[in-house]
Amino acid sequence: MELRRIGNRAAGERSPLTMRYPPPAVAGDPVEAIDTPALVVELDVLERNIATMSAATRGIALRPHGKSHKCPDIAKLQVAAGAVGICCQKVAEAEAFVVAGIDNVLITNEIVGTHKLDRLASIAGRAKIGVLVDDAANIAALAAAVRAAHAQVDVLVEIDVGTNRCGIAPGQPAASLAKAVAAQTGLRFAGLHAYQGSAQHLRSPAERRDAIRRAAEWTADTKHLIEQSGLACTTVTGAGTGTYMLERDSGVYNELQPGSYVFMDADYGRNTRADGDPVFGQSLYILTTVMSHPSADRAVIDAGLKAFAVDSGLPRIARDNGVNLIKASDEHGVLALPQHPASVRIGERLRLIPGHCDPTVNLYDWLVGVRAGIVECVWPVSARGGFA
């Protein structure tokens, strides 16, 4: 076979050489006809989760994180329910959302490199685009790309409020970066990004409250410093599904970015909720088939490392009948069966609750939406993929 020489790659453009798997079902199919493994969403639960979050954040801007679902169809449901726009994490994700018609996208990440900055500037001509910075040289590079495209972007300074990942130190270092942003034509200093990612999976409400109280204090101090220098700090954004009630009530944040609430996962299921917090239902499942049952105590399903992420542990079997998923290899999951006969049979289908929804969704080309046992829609996961 000849080596493939592939044409250009303008921003948002899709290659003509595309091949992806056909969807595992078509609208109108009964759920029994969905080919496995497949990623299935219970639409009633999804819609209820979206409505619950819209109600819970009323009075403060909601900008759900699209890195969880990577699916423009779900982003549109969120915007229709009152979200001001969406977040995403990469230029490629932003391209997929903008191409699909989402007109307000915040990339909650630093963007580095000429090619990516050019792509960012290009979509900024088609939608309201925001981006983060935590470095002075990166601000200059971003500004140059934006000006070359005769575009404008909102820029937020990312501060590290305890996640120990990206983000400049709160206080004076952040205030200096804010000034550097404001000094650049093409860049609009829009505020602070203060996401406390590590707090999302602290198990007890008290631990999460402490972490967000500290984050809010650092953020408030930094905002004050910036405003003292004469700059408006319009937006203070952050929060996730584990803590959004705390940022909402902090008096500091005015925009919230939860993502996982649309789906939920086994890891979030291990958090203890604070009294009175809204409940989000599990809407996302991996549908799998028992493909081997070689001994009384063991069966094997057709879903493994290529069908679910394991960074937050193995998925759980949704129906608790004593069957446990105990091991995963590339394309297999091994079930330990309880000591009564015929607890599963070959061909039987099981639903798994993913350990971690975001990287699990990233493995699939399609999300199969079901309601009352019937496939209602098959949505492309347009923003998936390793590419940035």
Add this chain to the structure above:
Amino acid sequence: MELRRIGNRAAGERSPLTMRYPPPAVAGDPVEAIDTPALVVELDVLERNIATMSAATRGIALRPHGKSHKCPDIAKLQVAAGAVGICCQKVAEAEAFVVAGIDNVLITNEIVGTHKLDRLASIAGRAKIGVLVDDAANIAALAAAVRAAHAQVDVLVEIDVGTNRCGIAPGQPAASLAKAVAAQTGLRFAGLHAYQGSAQHLRSPAERRDAIRRAAEWTADTKHLIEQSGLACTTVTGAGTGTYMLERDSGVYNELQPGSYVFMDADYGRNTRADGDPVFGQSLYILTTVMSHPSADRAVIDAGLKAFAVDSGLPRIARDNGVNLIKASDEHGVLALPQHPASVRIGERLRLIPGHCDPTVNLYDWLVGVRAGIVECVWPVSARGGFA
């Protein structure tokens, strides 16, 4: 946006609604122009690995496992170097390889469910297809699908030789299944599949030798029983990159299925080689960019859980300069930096050696082939995806 109602899904057919990311580079680009994160293959090393394995297995059939690369372009290089065909793990993978022109494919797995069996039977009309069984009812269902398509498939009985996954017990249970296969029109009993998967990553040569000796004994006994019943057991197949020399020299196996040797990974790098075993080089890398450097001891790269698998641990930084990848979140990898200044800078590009090659490749749409610092080809990872 309207719900998408998506048309039919015949075997091997690709949906017209395809959108996948554009390739991160084009042929002729210098490696510095590859957008990140990207999956990069050093073609010199890949070709050397393919030649080394062909030489090492000479005299015994080599059927490399395509679940590692999922890339028809690489399968064709393996066949050109003497492989009798390839293995894969799913019907969807087999479809991708057959559509691309590979005419001899063994699916090293049980296939369950009417839709998948129909797809299997359909490609059996276009290529020589083999498949495994470990259950009598599944044999009957497979035979019905194959006869309905007026096709013929090779069927191997999978025996469990220590992996504790799929596969019937060696000995009489396996011999009975062989007879059940031979009794079905449309199915050709082709032999035994005896893959000792758990042995591949036993760290010492002695442990691996013991595991394969036991596997080979069970396999020889089973083969003998089957032949006593008057059935020919033409093919005895198994082995992986960690043990293929042992199966080759066992006197029992006559076909070998190593897969990872084309790429290698950090996990295989932790195996101690036996004296005299051929050396396979690391050909596969994740190319990533430093995107944040918020403190003297920390930097962040643009590759995380959506750019590499972590089931066998985090990737290693290829160039050993004291920098360590210590944490991964969805789109970020956190680097711990040694105590001297400027050990990395924002915009700098690093190569990572994946912890586990198979599920890492599965995250990407494209493999970027490079030689002497220039992009030579961009291969689609046609057989990737959660779909079976």
